[in-house]
Amino acid sequence: MKKLLTLTALAILIAFVGCEKEVSLETPDVSYTLADQGGTLALEWDEIADADGYYIYADGVKIDSVNTTSYNATTPAALYEVSAYAGDQESGKDQIDCGAVETPSIIVYGSGDPAPDHPSGFGFTSSGSATTYSISDQSNWPLIDYWIHSVSADEQEFASPHQGGQNGFNDEVNTTKNSGLTDYDAAKICDAPGGYTAPTTIVSNAVYYFWIDPDNDGWGSSNDHFGKIQVVGVNGYAVTLKIAYQPIAGLRWCVVK
Incomplete structure (x- = not known):
């Protein structure tokens, strides 16, 4: 009986450790300024609680990840997006429409x-x-x-x-x-x-x-x-x-x- 209880406790512990904590990530609110005489789109946003970092997308393609709340976009694109992530979870994306x-x-x-x-x-x-x-x-x-x-x-x-x-x-x-x-x-x-x-x-x-x-x-x-x-x-x-x-x-x- 004691052995059975020990195995049960071990199984519960493994299950607990294996479960990633679910978090609710807010969508970043992205703003921008210009730098380099209009060659750089400097993106900024507030820190998102529980986020490990932030993904950067250009025209729908993930191009970078950062753990700061700013990003200097130097690759011209028609659309930039930023999302927060924690583990394999990801928030919604806020976007800057920069297309001609x-x-x-x-x-x-x-x-x-x-x-x-x-x-x-x-x-x-x-x-x-x-x-x-x-x-x-x-x-x-x-x-x-x-x-x-x-x-x-x-x-x-x-x-x-x-x-x-x-x-x-x-x-x-x-x-x-x-x-x-x-x-x-x-x-x-x-x-x-x-x-x-x-x-x-x-x-x-x-x-x-x-x-x-x-x-x-x-x-x-x-x-x-x-x-x-x-x-x-x-x-x-x-x-x-x-x-x-x-x-x-x-x-x-x-x-x-």
């Missing part, structure tokens, strides 16, 4: 095009979509972020709105830079400030980075915006563009959602 908004195709015409209804300017809505504007209608001028200037019938260039008309369409100084790439998807992060110009000669198939700097005061995270433009084709004055706009002010990532 894509406009698959718009046609913008060089300013030398003789048709008055052909739009030569373009800008971005509050949602990040690109839309075209006629520069012949002065009511459109405050909305223009870029326009296409015709050097000749065979040469077009991206120009800043402050370079339009006699006194500028508006006073924004917005610039572009040839990335040296022709693969749109390979362009994942715009270059840091430096080397951006206006105007910039348009080359068919080239991918350009753009920097909207309304106050012309250098990089900032208040109202600067970055993105990429691919020149899909040029047919005389008509220029077909594919554009991705980063809604997070100051962030240079241009991975499409």
Whole structure:
């Protein structure tokens, strides 16, 4: 009988030791700031009770784990997520949507095009979509972020709105830079400030980075915006563009959602 009780106690002890304590993990509440002139998304969250650490996901793929409450994301992605874990248990994920908004195709015409209804300017809505504007209608001028200037019938260039008309369409100084790439998807992060110009000669198939700097005061995270433009084709004055706009002010990532 004594032997039976000993075996029973041993079995209970083994069962107790083998059972992992169940914990209820809260979902981290993630916020962010920008660093490295918009090249780094610095994630932060409060400590989660009972957590052993935190998993970091980029575009749905677990890329790292940390035991601190911050993480410097330097790999451009459209979505970052953070969860807490304890053993093999995991909380829900909080996410930061950092994807660029894509406009698959718009046609913008060089300013030398003789048709008055052909739009030569373009800008971005509050949602990040690109839309075209006629520069012949002065009511459109405050909305223009870029326009296409015709050097000749065979040469077009991206120009800043402050370079339009006699006194500028508006006073924004917005610039572009040839990335040296022709693969749109390979362009994942715009270059840091430096080397951006206006105007910039348009080359068919080239991918350009753009920097909207309304106050012309250098990089900032208040109202600067970055993105990429691919020149899909040029047919005389008509220029077909594919554009991705980063809604997070100051962030240079241009991975499409």
